Amino acid sequence: MRSWPHITAVAIALCLVTWTSVMDLGAQTRDDEGQSATGPVPGDVGAQYDPNADEALYLLVSINGRDTGLVAEFALPLQSRRMMAQREELQGIGIAAPRDLGQTVFLDQIPGLSFVYDVPSQTLSITARDAALVPVEISAVPQRDLPQAQAGFGVVLNYRVTANLGDDIFDDGFRAETAFASLDLRAFTPLGVFTTTGTVSSRIDDPGDAAFQRHDTSFTIFSPGRMVTVTAGDFTTAGPTWARPVRLGGIQIRRDFSLRDDVVTSPMLSYSGSPAVPSSIDVYVDNVRAYSGAVASGPFNLSNVPMITSAGEAVFVLRDAAGNEQTTVVPFFATQNLLARGMLDFSFEAGRMRLPYGDGRSAYGDGNAVALSLRYGVSNRLTVETRAEALGALRMVGVGFHAVLFNQAEVSLAGGQSVNGQDSGSFGFGALRTEVGGVGVRLSTRRTFGTFQDLASVTWEERAAASDPATVVPSFGAITALDAVTLSIPVFGAGSSLGLSLINSERSDLTNTIVSASYSRQLPWRAASFRINAFHDIAGDGGFGASMGLSMALGGSAHASAGLQRDRYGRVDTVAGLSRSADRRAGSYGYRVNLSGQNTSLGATYQTGFGRADLALRNGDAGGSASATFDGALVLAGGGLFASNRIQDGFAVVDLGIAGVPVSLNNRAVARTGASGRALVPDLRSYRLNRVSIDPLALPLDASLGATAIDVVPARWSGVALDFGGQSEAGALVVLRDASGVFLAPGAEVRLAGSSTAFTLGYDGEVWITGLGAHNHITAQTAGRTCTAAFAYAQVADEQVYIDGVECR
Incomplete structure (x- = not known):
């Protein structure tokens, strides 16, 4: 064992070394003026870490007096004794080093930064100007992990069946004549979804004459992580606003932003600041609070603040703990066609042109078509x-391109060229959207020159060549010019607006220039509104039309309207209507009554738990007609066949094992388990978190569950099976007494023979025991003794069994 003098000498030596280290590094610390005036030391830029000559340090870092809670790796060369670190390491703790300092940076070379290295505590205290700090990035849109989507196997058939009940019911009575069904069949798997759509028409008296017309068939794979959708089969092309979509049969690979709701794809409001002390920040958009949060001292960037209105001013308010405020007003203009900076949108399609199927065929054109679209956000303004x-x-x-000008207008310009053999042509497109003095202005024009052709024009030519001349709609030639001007003018205060528009359409042998005006006003009673519209074709056939009307709410979902209208051929008619809409709840109903001088129609709607029924009656010059429609779905999934309302997106099959229990989706009751203990829950949002739950108070007394709520994330157009582990529980409340009739003491441990579960005895000798059979043996372990008992059990449906007088010996 070393003597105390030796230990004291070593301690003194360590203290001297520590003091020398602090003094040496403190001597490297320079005030802000000296650092900003002194550039990097020549020859030191890009110095590399040498593990043999440099001392590696792992230090707890604080910046401007704030503990970061981060440990970073630094190096201390033995010769120069100058602290250095890798650029990525500094970036990770929030220090921004100039790019010209290389990958290995001496801390004393960073302008606006000083530091103190404390050897005993192994900490590094950094003082830095805002220019030397990495701004903290804050998003007003909550960032969350992408949930793992769930998909099983199953089949969904959405259908809409309409039966014609007679074309002249007043003379011939109701008589079913023809039926028409619109079908949407999809089979979903964990890999993707197969879909096919079509229609079936048939005479009621001759079902063997039924004819099926296929519309679209495809297999689609969704990748929410990459925001990509791949479709093999029939699809519609995607592209810029100035490109005309066509239908192809082949393959499509496209960006699909709808798969994610946590990704901001459009430019939004942003703000940068640097409070000296921790503060709160509030953002008001047109006097409505759009965001509220807290920021630490130092620079920050707040992004993705939603724009509630299309144009206006945003007010950013920074407020510290003492109540001091810093207010900044920023004008904004919400864009419609721009992508956020760095966002890429694309679509690639290849296949054969799909010819229209209105003539009863499912034909494809000759040759293979290819289309490619790309869109990229260069900045939030371009x-x-x-x-x-x-x-x-x-x-x-x-x-x-699409661009924002001076936060006041959105401008779009495009042009292109086409060549097809000896034919060539070009097109130009321009659009402007702005707001001037509260007046919304929209201008657009699209013009073609020469013999411009694209896939859409070729489709029309192939359709005309393949169709029966007797069935082809007469063509007035391709549109060579399409111009539109729209003004939206607020008048007479809030709740009133005046709209003016001019649309000019030019073809090779026909020109239409339509001028229209509309005025609407909200009235102060019963949510009523008044409207008036008029149009005039000044360059075509000279047609003129006008209408005026009044509408109001009658309470609930009922609505009434009345008006007067004149069509372009000079016919004047009065109209009146009364309606009530049905919602998706079972038992909801609706009706509609439409009266005019030319015809009358009546309708009724009733919503069931497995579809919607509708009856319509019409009376006109041709006589009275009637039709009945039923809209719903059949679902084969989760081990059962279900009749349901139309399935639009995702759904869940709930297996509760208990009949007659309400099932809720996001705290809203939407279904009830059937005799099999299962229920189908529609209207789940794909790739979003949905909570499916049941109310435990609605369960029978003898029921037990493995869970009362399950969070589920279905894939697009797919279903998920949910097992709540419900079953009727063989349990009873048993009262245990000793041989003298006194209740056993609370806290005793009770075990059922053949079961590993321990049950705890409560007051008054009561214990809840599950897993019972017709004859049962239990053991009770108390503080002072062990006793046994036997009793019989008989389950009673929907009742809690109570067994008293069990003697434990």
Whole structure:
């Protein structure tokens, strides 16, 4: 064992070394003025860490007096004794080093930064200006992990069946004549979804004459993590606003932003600040609070603040604990066609042109078509885009951009060229959207020059060539010019608006220039509104039309309206209506009555738990007619066959094992378990968190559950089976007494023979025991003794069994 003098000498030596280290590093610390005036030391830029000559340090870092809670790796060269670190390490703790300092940075070279290294506590205290700090990024849109989607196997058939009950019911009575069904069949798997749509028509008296017309068939794979959808089969092309969509049969790979609701795809409000002390920040958009949060001292960037209105001013208020406020007013203009900076949108399609199926065929054109669209957000103020199409000898390329000007207007410009053999042409597109003095202005024009062609025009030509000339709608030629001007003017205060528009359409042999005006006003009683509309075709056939009307709410979902109208051919008619809409709740009903001088129609709707029924009666010049419609779905999933309302997106099959129990979706009752103890819950949002739950108070007294709520994330157009582990429980409340009739003491441990579960005795000798049979043996372990008892049990439906007088010996 070393002597105390030796230990004291070593301690003194360590103290001297520590003091020397602090003094040496403190000597490196310079005030802000000296640092900003002194540049990097020549020859030190890009210095590399040498593990043989440099001392590695792992230090707890504080910045401007705030403990970061982070440990970073630094290096202390033995010769220069100058603290250094890797650029990525500094970035991780919030220090921004100039790029010209290389990857390995000496801390004393960073302008606006000083530090103190405390050897005993192994801490590094940094003082830095805002320029030397990495701004804290704050998003007004909550960031969350992408939930894992669930998908099983199953089949869904959405259907809408309409029966014609007679074309002249007043003379011939009700008589079912024809039936028409619209079908949407999908089979879902964990890999993807197969879908096919079509229609069936048939005469009621001759069902063998039924004809099926297929519409679209495809297999679709969704990738929410990549925000990509892949479709093999029939689809509609996607692209810029100035590109005309067409239908193809082939393959499509496209960006699908709808798969994610946590990704901001459009430019939104942002703000940068640097409070000296921790503060709160509130954002008001047109006097409505859009965001509220807290920020630490130092620079920060707040992004993705939603714009509640299309244009206006946003007010950012920073407030510290002492109540001091800093207010900044920022004008904004909400865009509609721009992508956020760095966002990429794309679509690639290849396949054969799908010809219209209105003539009863499912034909495809000749040749393979290819289309590619790209859109990229260069900044929050500029988005560029391009579109290319090819089919046979046809080649078409277009480019365009969308931009925001001075936070006051959104401008779109595009142009392109096409070549098809000896034919060539071009197009130009421009649009402007702005607001001037509260007046909304929209301008757009699209014009073609020469013989411009794209996939849409080729589709029309192939359709005309493949169709029966007697069935082809007469063509007035391709549109060579389409211009639109729209003004939206607030008048007479809030709740009133005046709309003016001019639409000019030019074809090779026809020109229409339609001027229209509309006025609407909200009235102060019964949520009523008044409207008036008029139009005039000044360059076409000279047609003129006008209408005026009054509508009001009658309470609940009832609504009434009345009006006067004149069509373009000069016919004047009065109209009146009374309606009530049905919602998705079982038992909901609706009706509609529409009266006019030309015809009368009546209708009634009733919502059931497995579909919606509708009856319609019409009376006109041709006589009275009637039809009946039922809209619903059949679902084969989760081990059962269910009749349901139409399935739009995701759904869940709940297996509760107990009949007659209400099931809720996001705290709203939507279904009830049937005789099998199962229920189908529609209207789940795909790739979103949905909570399916049941109310324990609605369960029978003898029921037990493994869970009362389950969070589920279904895939697009898919279903999920949920097992709540429900069953009738063989349990009873047993009262235990000793041989003298006194209740056993509370806290005793009771075990049922054949079961590993321990039950705890409560007051008055009561213990709840599950897993009982017809004859049962139990053991009770008290503080001073062990006793046994036997008793019989008989389950009673929907009742809690109470067994008294069990003697434990």
